[in-house]
Amino acid sequence: METMDPPLAETRPESEPVLVEELGQNVNEIFVKVDELEKRLNEVEQFFSKTNKKQSNTSKASSVLKDKDKDKQLSSFRRRQQDASRREAAATKRMQDLMRQFYGLLRQHIFSHKWVEPFMQPVDVVGLKLDDYYEIIEKPMDFSTITNKLEAKDGTGYKNVREVCADVRLVFKNAMKYNDERNDFHVMAKTLLAKFEEKWLQLLPKVDEEDERRKREEAEAQFDMQLAQEVAHAKMARDLNTELDVVDKSLERMKEVVLQNCRKMSTEEKKALMTVLTQLSPEDLNKALLIVAQNNPNFQANGQEVDLDIDAQSESTLWKLKFFVKDLLQKQGKSPTSMGGNTITTTNTNINTNQNKRKKEINEAQPKPPQKRNKKA
Template sequence: MQPVDVVGLGLHDYYEIIEKPMDFSTIKNKMEAKDGSGYKNVREICADVRLIFKNAMKYNDERNDVHVMAKTLLAKFEEKWLLLLPKVDEEEERRKKEEAEAQLDIQLAQEVSHAKMAKELNTELDVIGKRLEKMRETVLRNCRKMSTEEKKALMTVLTQLSPDDLNKALLIVAENNPSFQATGQEVDLDIDAQSESTLWKLKFFVKDLLQSQGKSPTSIGGNTTTTTVNHNNNQNKRKRETNDAPAKPSQKKNKKPS
């Protein structure tokens, strides 16, 4: 019932034989502990009860009355434990279910929190994006006028774009020029008729595009400021005046007035 009185009983070799002493008062105190040092489940209590009897059997010889009584009580305890075991299993299943539900609730709460944070972040990014776009528009409006040579180089690059990239470039023109139609097999684009904002947007677009392809926009020149830009689903084409056979993208020079 109490810890073994090693000194009072003169059991000088007790701790050499018994690695972990145990008694019922210690079990009771651990069962009633409120500081978190107590048992976590019934199986831990069962293990300590077994330890009490096994320690007595281990320290005392088999012919000793203490050994015999401990062995008898251990057998009685195991019988009681078998009767209690179904309830223990049921309680453990219930506790596991509760813990799983609690964990799921925590996970759902975290997901809701993350979703809220993501939504707030997206809102902030949208606001920042709109501010950056306004700043970009302001910068574009205040940009210097594009030189004739720059326009020529820009037009040359446009005629060499893939159909998909060309469509994107024409959409940039259409954004700032509602009357411009970026559809059909053949599109006439007068580079001189475009606003400075549109021109610089196109230049930024082709610059980023060519840099991503490992090319330098400045290495491509041109010799005209007005051209015919053709686009379809397969390749850039320009209709010849004599027939409809496809030809490579070319530039159309402006005739000087005589």
Template sequence: METADAPVPEVRTEGEPKFVEELGQNVDEINIKVDELEKRLNEVQQFYSKANKKHSNTSKASSILKDKDKDKQLTSFKRRQQDASRREAAAAKRMQDLMRQLAALLRQHIMGHKWSGPFMQPVDVVGLGLHDYYEIIEKPMDFSTIKAKMEAKDGTGYKNVREICADVRLIFKNAMKYNDDRNDVHVMAKTLLAKFEEKWLQLLPKVDEEDERLKQEEADAQFDIQLAQEVMHAKMAKDLQTEFAVVDRNLEELREVVLRNCRKISTEEKKTLMTVLTQLSPEDLNKALLIVGQNNPDFQADDQEVDLDIDAQSESTLWKLKFFVKDLIQSRGKSPTSIGGNTNTTVNTNVNQNKRKKETNGALGKPPQKRTKKAS
């Protein structure tokens, strides 16, 4: 009886060096292709792994991708992408208008006030002998610095009207922090700060409206990015599925080429193969019969009684059965009898007969009077 270490197919190489060389090249090409596909697959898996951590955004994007109006959504997305620069320019213009309105408010009601003098230029720390000024004030500020920053053209200027508001407040809070509340500078700063807050409230609704608008546009832009990534990776996944299917077909074709060039299985090996098949469990026997049916469309593997002529099988089918049996033996133990445990099975192993029937009464735990699969 054949041992667990079943031999691998012996490919005929004598006089066929070109075939062997081409076979090796095909294997190398498939390996390279598989490595490439695995890298792309890892990229897709990593994307969806990270996306799952951002459940809300991913769920929203995924729902759009699955929606019947997906094409409409994607068209809208592309249109928004094309209008991105226009939207950014419009937002910048609106913000510039708000900053101009704030500048006019400051000139008219704050910087033009009779008490604004102490706050127009940086504090003369040295001239006034304010040796502890920088110990108390972390960030000095004055209106000349604000004006220069508002007029800057090199990208160092204010980007948002709220930044200007914060610096105006800082001017007066610095003065109130450094000077005692009975000091004239403290009183002037407190008065001008209250006046500024009053005027700022008039502009605030427009500022809030613009903030909400920018927030929504940023959310839309972020969602567009997420949607674009979903579309790209969904396409990658679909392409990978197709390409892996091509690789599977190439491997199967290569396997068939190898099997066609294998040596013929001897009569003794056929006997051994039939003996091992009789010891398979019903589940594994079904798998073996499916292998036979792959190359023989007329073979019915799902009948209650199966006729299997081992001599009529092609070399390719026989080698596939040997591979299958070898894998079972290696995975479940070295003894062929350990792979099935189908002790109720009786088989006619005479390989010279055209018909051999295998009785598997009771193999599936059914009463003996019920007939199950039968192979010989």
């Protein structure tokens, strides 16, 4: 069978070159649009792929994100979003209160102690000729440094009370590490450390409570972020579906325009097309007849026998049929001559849509030749 590509009419109206140019421009625009949609689609697929993997590894997230809880969680998320700044400000205020209480603890029980003076300023390594000090002490610390960080307003200060507590302990542990147990500085540091730990235990329940509260709020914030991303990507997926529908409709419109501007099919081409149609299987033949019915509401495609007047069909219908059989044969890897079918007599053809049954009836009606018998010697 000859090529199926429908060349444009050799004689075009004056406006047709403009039409072809517009089609080419539309095709380029669609290619650009498809590339953009593909990138966005990949982003959505990658996001939900990662999300599903995380949910499978986290039972809590999996249970929270069940479909029946989505609306409830989303509503709660929106409420939390609205007062997120308020919650953050409240958490900051609570931490500042704890810092003030901790600083008060230091002033009342440590800074006022008679033995605290050696620990208020950095160790005078040069003046005391402590040549090995930095070899033994990895991170020097003193209370003037701690106080400066507590009072810092430029973001370089402590983020929470536990950081301050760690530096207070470091002051005393450095002294105990560098000085022998019988040394006065070691004894003073050990005594002050024990006193600090005693007072720290009084404040620790409030610190633990705030830590737990902070963890819950951070977990909620993380969940909110995940949910917000899911909502955004779900919306992106819906938008993609809408835009893909628009692209599909544009392609269909362009296809119709191309078909309407195809050249007229020759008589030989129509006969070749009818030959292939009658060679189709009943299932594929029904599909071909439905193509005819789409452009011809009066055409009955569901009967046992169908009269198809090929000359009465529009050019767009003929080319659609030609495209259909071309794609079908390419998918099946068959040539027209390799498929059995009915015999064509005219272009106004009676097609039996149950070809296999008809073949069987014809074969059974034909006389069978006598079987040869071998003569006995």
